[in-house]
Amino acid sequence: MVGGEGPESYNQNSSYQRALLEAAKEKMSEAISAKLSLDLISDRFNVADFGCASGPNTFVAVQNIIDAVEDKYRKETGQNPAENIEFQVLFNDFTTNDFNTLFQSRPAGRRYYSAGVPGSFFERVLPKESFHIGVINYAFHFTSKIPKGITDRRDSPL
Ligand SMILES: C[S@@+](CC[C@H](N)C(=O)[O-])C[C@H]1O[C@@H](n2cnc3c(N)ncnc32)[C@H](O)[C@@H]1O
16 A cells, blocks of 8 residues: 555545445444443453554544444443543554554544554464454455465365
8 A cells, every 4th residue: 555645645545445434334333232242341452453554544443443342331331431441452554554654643532552563464463362353444355475276276266
């Protein structure tokens, strides 16, 4: 993806991908409300975005999750999540991703700590049990190498 914030940057040319986030928001909130166990919502809650690019969609993706988790917590405990939960967001992408633009353009007023996680998500990039919810928007269809079945007729692509 083209870094920076210029006219050809991913930052300025990702409204199509953003539309998917908007379309999925309600379903995602419903799933969190119905399936996320309250026991998992403790004082520290980690969200990971795999294939975050340099923004701005990743901020929408993680905020949608945080809003849904806070909403569930508020409804089921009657308590204020801002007083009880600290969120941490793990932003993952290739080492060549423009993490500088990403971190410089984080939204003001966000209620989460941030960390960059460099490397391909087809490899292990985080230790076990290091995040509660992971999101991947418009990134999983990228293959890091040509599947063997495509280059060798003897192999099944499945
Ligand atoms: C089309 S962009 C989507 C970015 C963002 N998720 C969004 O919704 O706008 C795809 C991103 O996935 C990243 N990506 C693709 N394959 C990846 C991999 N194997 N590991 C980590 N990031 C990957 C690319 O570098 C790129 O930044």
